[in-house]
Each structure stands twice: as structure tokens, then as C-alpha cells.
Amino acid sequence: MSTREAILQNFWLKLFSLVLATMIWFAIAGTQTNLRPDRPALGTVTRTIERVPVTVMKSATDLRAFRVEPGQIDITVRGPIAEVQALTARHLEVFINLTDVHDIAGLTKKILVHTPPGITVVAVSHTEARIAPVTTDSPAPQ
DSSP states (O other), X not given: OOXXXXXXXXXXXXXXXXXXXXXXXXXXXXXHHTTOTTSOOTTEEEEEEEXXXXXXXXXXXXXXXXXXXXXXXXXXXXXXXXXXXXXXXXXXXXXXXOXXXXXXXTEEEEOEEEOOTTOEEEEESOSEEEEEEOOSSSOOOO
């Protein structure tokens, strides 16, 4: 069979298969580009929310008082324009987890940030917080 006969035999079926394969390739490649963090999707915006308070998560039976430094952090987030514009500090959960801590002398803990679905944390001003016990000598945090 010559090359010309091999190309022309079932030509329309071969052309349809080529077009279908190309469409599938573009569909898969299009979804993968939206997953790349270095290329933000269209319609997204970045915004910094300042002075978000850091909350202490501890056991209900733990009656100790703590001083946390820093007490507030700045958070940069990225997401859909409408959701990011409506976002306030109360929509963000910023906390340190002290439920598994018994001795807090000189302790530093990682600051955890949870955002609503569709919002991504880009940067935080502080990633760790220093914890100190509040004694009768030192003033209680306000």
C-alpha cells in the first residue's frame, strides 16, 4: 500500500480522530494551567488585611492566662475579586494551638491561618508567636 493510499483510506475517520484528540488535549491542558500557583487565574485579586488578632486555642479546663507576641498579624490573601473585596478580619481564623502544651516557658508556636473556601493565603507578617505566662507582676493583655 502506498503512502497516498494509507492517508486517503478512511480519511474522514482519521480527520475526526485528530480533531477529537486535539480538543481533548486542549481541555486537559486548560485545566492544568489553572492549578499553577505562579499563574493566578483570571478574575483574581490579591489583598492585605492588616491587624488580624491572633487567638489562643486551649483546653476548656486550662485556666492559665497567656501573653502572645505578636498579638496581631497582617495577612495577604488571593482569590476571586468579589470574595476578596468582601473579606474582613472576622472571616479569617488566626490562632495558635496550645491544647497539647504543658510547659510554656520560652515557647514559640506556629501561627495557623484558616480562610474561607476559594481564598488562598499568599503571605503572613509573622509565622510564629512567642507565648509567655501572665503573672501577677506583669499586666494582663488588653
